[in-house]
Each structure stands twice: as structure tokens, then as C-alpha cells.
Amino acid sequence: MTVLHLVQPVEGGVARVVTDLVRAQSAAGLRPVVGCPPGGQLAEAARAAGAEVHTWRAARSPGPGVAVEAGAAARLLRKVRPALLHAHSAKAGLAGRLAARGALPTVFQPHAWSFDAVGGTTGALALRWERFAVRWADRVLCVSEAERLAGETAGVHARWAVIRNGVDLGHFRPVDPDPVQDKALARAGLPLPTAFRGDGPLVVCVGRLCQQKGQDLLLRAWPELLATVPGARLALVGDGPDAERLRRTAPSGVLFAGAAADTRPWLRAADLVVLPSRWEGMALVPLEAMACGRPVLVSDVSGARESLPPGHGRLCLVPPEDPTALAKALGRLLVEPRLLAELGEQAGLHARTGFDVRRTTDAVTGLYHELLGRPRPLNQERISR
Template sequence: MPKHPSPAGSPAARSITVLHLVQPVEGGVARVVTDLAAAQRAAGLRVVVACPDGGVLAGAARAAGAEVLTWRAGRSPGPGLPAEVLGAARLIRRVGPDLLHAHSAKAGLAGRMAVRGSLPTVFQPHAWSFDAVGGTTAALALRWERAGARWAHRVLCVSEAERRAGESEGIHARWAVVRNGVDLAHFRPAHPDPDRDRAEARTALRLPAALAGAGPLAVCVGRLCPQKGQDVLLRTWPEVSATVPGARLALVGDGPDAERLRRTAPPGVHFAGAAADIRPWLRAADLVVLPSRWEGMALAPLEAMACGRPVLVSDVSGARESLPSGHGRLCLVPPEDPTALAKALGRLLAEPRLLTELGEQAQQHARTEFDVRRTTDAVTGLYHELLGRPSPLNQERISR
């Protein structure tokens, strides 16, 4: 499995091979892995990404310089699990990595069962599996996470809240916390004046008739699925429209709930579908809203804030840590609470000057706290720590 140590000072001693085992292959997980792959390749690591076909990850990881291998695995546990574990074990033997980094519940399950601690292993939940299900399934998921923690040299959480949630459920792990970050050169306003920035983005998007008009525009970016809570948002919209006449809502994304949500959507809601580049939608928004049921630390609010837009989010793991100081009173609502969400939306959308002020504060906060380079440096530093090798970043500081 792991490679034999090379003599000190040899090129092999300085290089690290990391295998990222990943499922799912879209959304925030795919973006996190792609950012890690690009940074780690730039740092001189050999990066291999093993993931199922489909989704955006394989192509994005190749473009970032990673080697990409196919790992056949479904999104949820099922009768195919033994074959998925064997497939992961074969890939690990083929690659011979120094370290395994397993992303999300399925890869964390299969990867840890494949190596059982024989290889330095980082497991990154990207939100806990037992939050995503209920009843017996949730109990089984929690039982596994408690048992599987012994086969992870680090359980890497993207927020302190995610770590605390695991700890409170009896998961005894060797924890690390590295908050998510975004590419601040990519996610930024296109123009320094917020009004002009919004106007130009809306012109470029050629907004459909459903979004025409002078009223405020709320945008929700995310996979159309139970986790992201778009159904809760749609239940609020008639009340929001009554409170703020002319208010409009755009849902950007696709997913398993798309058809059901379209059938139940009230007037004033536009389904934009998946977008290869979400920046125009973020910039076009007066407010970005994400009413998630669970998260680790969602990327969409960070990306919105980096683009200078205020956010309204449900109070799940990572949300409070995402927001600027003082924004919690206005910009946090309890999850699965349509009444509270409607009141918060109505209050914010009715106050354009407040939204502008919150957006400016959000942008400064994102640029100060959520630079993806800090995130990727910390993860790569964790690899060096686990492998007992000096971090290149530490060496660079010493040389100064």
C-alpha cells in the first residue's frame, strides 16, 4: 500500500502522492476537491482523483492537473457496497498513495473499509451522513461513523460547528478543522458600484419575463434536493410577494427535486437550471438565500459574499461561522421554519440601502476570512504533518 521511504534528500522523499476518493461528483464537494487538486499540483504533489463517471468532477480535476481514475460507486449505501470497497482497494493498490483523502459519506465508508488504517487516511465528511437521513438509516449511519473514526488519522471538518456536531454524537476522532474557502480572484464584483454591477449582470443574463420588473431579486444557488431546502423557500414566497410587491426569486441549479419543485412553485419564481458559471446570478441578486436543512459549511454563501452580495441562511453547521460579526440577527433563520424565513426575506428585500450595506460588509469579510489559498495550504500542511515531513510552507518561512 504505502510507498517505501526514500533516502533523505532524494526527489521521491520530497514528493507526496495523494489519492482523493470522491463521491458525490458535483456541487460543493466537487469544487473543494478541484481547488485542492489545483493547489496540490502547484505545490509539487502527485494528485490522483478516483471518482464515478458523470458530474463535473472528473473533467474539472483533469483541468486542474490531476490524474483521474474511475471508481464505480453509487451515491448512497446499498447492495453494491462490497464491490465498491473492493474497487476502492484495487485503485489504492494501483496508485500506491502516501495518503488517502476520502470525501463525503460514501467515499469515507468505502475508503476506510478498504485500508482500515494501514495507510494515513483523512476523512472529510462535508456534512454528516446521519443528518441527511432519518430513522433506522440515521442510527446505522451514526453507528458506522462512531466505529469508522478509528480508521481515520484525521477527521477533517469544514467548520467548528461540524466538529462539535460529530463530537456531541459520540464520535471520538482525531479532529482537524479547516474552514472552506473560495477563489477570491474568481468570485468578486465585476464593477465596484453595486447598482451598476447588478444592472450589468442582469443585462448579460437576459433575464426572462418572469424576472422582469423593478422589484428586488432573491437568488438561491444549489442542487435542487432536500438538503438545500428550496421547498421551504417556495412555501414562503406568496407571503414574501405580498410583503414586498414585485419581489422575484430565481433558483439556480438542477437535481432530483427539480420537477416536483416546478409543479409547486408559486408565481414570481424562475427556474434557471444548472449554470456553468454562477457569478452572473450572484451579481444580479439583491440577496442570496440558502435555506439548507444541513451543511458542513456551504460554499454558495461564501461565493455570494465574495461577490459583494448579502446572504440569508438557515442556522445549520457552519452558517454562523460564515457570516460577518453582527449579521446573525438579520441573516440567520432556524432551518425548516417557513414563517421565520418569510419574515426575514420580507424585512431584507424591503430595505435596499440595508442590503447594500450588508453586501459591502460581507465582501470585506469574505476577502479577509475565506481565501481558498489559506484552506488549501492548511490541508496540504496537514498531509505533511501526518506523514512526518516538513511542510514546504514552514521551510519557506524559515528561509526568510
């Protein structure tokens, strides 16, 4: 079975999800093919995971080049001749569905809705497109029930599937079973400045430096937090279009660590991992942090409640776009090291029992078999609606 993954963007969580799918599908005897723009991390990672990779040039944002991008996607479909098209995120979903128009089984995976990401006329047009183009998707695959509900509430009348994100639990895990020792080991291996090697709690935010991930909200909350916890330190791990603007507006004492090929040491070094996103489908960073045994504080956007352990919502969720609420939540947690340790232990158990990427990839492959009318392998569990 040949599956064409048409993908834009080529970094961050989407790239990691596609790479995990490719790795599992290649191991299962499928022929995964990835069409994506050059640059970013995806092409190299997908090729290493077993995919055949073709260049598909597409900008990240919508614009006048959509017709050209859809034409290039159509040529790629004719070249690869896949049994099934899996289009990832808004731009690939736009160009891929225009190119295929129902000519072959098609899965569209939003990875967070485009109409949540933009407002005004652009947002209205994005919503009109999703309502129209749903006719060309045999399944709209959401990574959380909240993401599905957001689409349904917005009037996207799809044939839905819900398969939650997962992470590689062999990759994201503590190195030392003692959390104190594990944090010490991780910090010893990081290029932390002297000021960051003291006894104060370390907060880590991992993500692309962009509007979606909300680092600007965290920087606005940080001075208020320091009034409660003067010794707290903040590390922003990642790069992106907002990097320079964030550096100019950051309070003193914030570490901009840049992009990290391996985020595990940063996650393990943290007393608390925070992700103040404005929108998501189900973010991977909180799942990765929990798998490393670290507590998380996240904004209450799609997928956040579903990713947290039962009972953690009261302490570990904050309203999106609310720096004051974020500062207060940070303050409540950081002054209670024993509570943080308990939350981290519960988070680790929760991630390891509920978010194994193998379960996710098996379910996606099972969905392919269903759409193609083929029997699924008996070990595949489908999580769909």
C-alpha cells in the first residue's frame, strides 16, 4: 500500500507526527511517500525513517500561489500513484484536496484548525473553505475530541476520526528514576549560564517562537511571577519568526536557548514545563514533558484537558491569552516543590499508560485499511468516531 503524506509545515509537532507515522508504516510493510517543501526538519527525518521523499514547494500561509501549489500536488499524485492521500495541516489540506478532489481515498488532518489561527476576513474564508472542502475528505482526522468538537461546532460536517497524539516512550523518559538526580544530570549537561545554576525553580518553555505558542504571554507574566518567586528562572527553547521581537521585549534574566535538536535534556532539567498556546489540536510538548516525569502548565485550548492526568486541570490549566492568570498559576506551583514532585510522578504514569505513539500509529494504519476496504491486522486498535 502506497500512502502519500502531503505536508506543510516542515518543522515542529507536525513534522514529528509525520515522521512517527512514516517509521511505523515502513516497518509494517507499507510504502510511505512524503511530499513536502525543502528546508526544516521533515525531509531528512522522514527519509531516515523509511520514506520516499519528494519536493513539493508550498508556502506556509495561504496566498495567490495556491493554484500553483495544487497543480504541483496533482503532478505528484500522478507520479506516485498512491492508494491513499493523507494531507497534514491547512495548506497541504487545501492544495491536496484541490488536487485529488475525491479521486482517491483522502484523509485530512488539520493539526489545529486554520480558522482558529487567524481572524477577520482570512479566518472567515478559511472556515468557508473547510465547510466546502470536507466533501473531498473521506475522513477528517482530529488529534483530540476537543478539536473535533471545534470543527463540528463551526459547521464542518465531516466524517470524523479521533486518534490522539502519542509520543515515543522509549525516547522520552527519565534517565534516573530519582527526579532530583534526573534534573541534576540534565542540568549538568546543558549550557546553562551561571545565574541559572542556583537553587531557584527552573521553568522551561519548548516550542517554535511564534504567536501560536504564546511565549509573549509568558514574558508578560514573568515579572509578576518574580514578585512571588524571586529566584525563578525561565528558559525559552526554540526558534522562529518572533525570536527577535521576543528578545527585545523580554525582562532580564530570561534565557533564549535557541533551537535544540534534542529537547529531552531541557524537559528533564525543568521543575515545570509551561506551554501558553493560543491554539492547538493536542500539543506534543506537554506529552513529551510528562513522559519525562515533569509536571506541565498549559493553556486551556483544544486537547489540553484531554492530555492531562485526571484532577490536574484545577492546577495545570490556565485561560488562554491571560498573563495574569498564568503568573498566578506559576506562583502557586513553584512555591510548592513537594506538589511539583507529586504532579510530575502522576504525569509520568499518565503519559506512559495513555500516550504511546505505537497505539497512535497502529490506529492511523487501521483507519487506512478501513477506507481501502482491507482487513486490519489484529493488533491494531482504532480510536475513532
